[in-house]
Amino acid sequence: MKRTILLTIATAALAILPAFGDDSTLGVTVGPEATFTTVSATTTLSKANTTFGNYGGTTSFTYKIRTTTDGGTGSITVLVTSFGSGGPAVSDLSFTCTAPSSGTPCSSSTGASTSTAQSVVGFGPDAHSSNSGDSGTAVWTLADRPQIKTGDYSSTATFTVSAT
Helix, strand or coil: CHHHHHHHHHHHHHHHCCCCCCCCCCCCCCCCEEEEEECCCCCCCECCCCCCCCEEEEEEEEEEEECCCCCCCEEEEEEECCCCCCCCCHHHEEEEEECCCCCEECCCCEECCCCCCEEEEEECCCCECCCCCEEEEEEEEECCCCCCCCCCCCCCEEEEEEEC
16 A cells, blocks of 8 residues: 555656756758659651651650749750751751649740750749649651751750759
């Protein structure tokens, strides 16, 4: 009986003692970020069986983006290389764009360029993609001109993503 009363008093005394230790505050600064992945690493431009009809193809991509709340911006741009001597002219290459609601795709057919990165998708302040990423496309059109020499030609499309 003495043991039970003593144990009860000791337990009650521990319950009313203040907790000792230091509090710790966790802090984090979340900044703008962006990632980009092409789903189709190689896009083959092909055409229907029409004489001198346009070639076409689609480059699919996924991206994740977060821009700052006040004044943030972001973009996905593309710059292409020349097809090479005797091949199609880059001035005959254009694209249209699609993207989900987290960005604004290019509004119409945009001419490709070897010197100036062209906008594929633009983002404004407080833009956020989904956790798994959002998807978009660049739909390419290449005019088929009679003066192009027969052969295989290629160009590299370099996509760049940025966020502030």
